[in-house]
Amino acid sequence: MPYSDAFLQNAYDVNASQATLMLIRVNIDGTLYYYANNNESVQSTVSGSTQVYQQSRFSLELPEDTAEGTPRATIDFDAGDIQIVRRLRAANSRVIVDMWLVLANDPNTAEFGPANYESVSFSVEGPAVPLSLEAEPILDVQIPATRYTPQTAPALL
Numbered sequence: 001m002p003y004s005d006a007f008l009q010n011a012y013d014v015n016a017s018q019a020t021l022m023l024i025r026v027n028i029d030g031t032l033y034y035y036a037n038n039n040e041s042v043q044s045t046v047s048g049s050t051q052v053y054q055q056s057r058f059s060l061e062l063p064e065d066t067a068e069g070t071p072r073a074t075i076d077f078d079a080g081d082i083q084i085v086r087r088l089r090a091a092n093s094r095v096i097v098d099m100w101l102v103l104a105n106d107p108n109t110a111e112f113g114p115a116n117y118e119s120v121s122f123s124v125e126g127p128a129v130p131l132s133l134e135a136e137p138i139l140d141v142q143i144p145a146t147r148y149t150p151q152t153a154p155a156l157l
Contacts, residue, residue, distance in 0.1 A: 095119035
């Protein structure tokens with residue numbers, strides 16, 4: 001995905017004039033919650049419709065590019081937001097997280113994203129609620145060997 005010149009200049013500038021915001025959409029059992037890593041709410045259309053991303057405090061640790069297997073990330077919510085803890089505890093299925101990066105002066109333009117993750121587990125550890133995430137495990141899908149034969153798909157050998 002090509003980044004805008006403004007984003008690249010902002011990313012490499014020591015005295016950056018614009019903040020880079022992380023916007024996430026959290027899907028808990030079909031109910032969508034929108035959060036911005038910001039001290040005020042942000043209205044944006046990066047998800048495909050106009051949404052208000054509520055102010056929140058969280059940090060995201062992305063997986064390394066060199067890691068083998070399913071990429072895993074961790075998002076740490078502030079444990080002071082008891083609503084997030086309650087929502088995670090009440091979840092009956094995996095939590096799905098979609099993430100975008102935007103510049104504060106143009107929150108409708110996604111500079112990166114969406115990055116899609118599914119939850120593996122979460123815990124409450126002191127001041128943080130770490131949510132372990134993994135990328136969609138499409139690389140782990142097993143293809144049965146008896147389904148493909150050299151006669152019907154010779155290029156798959």
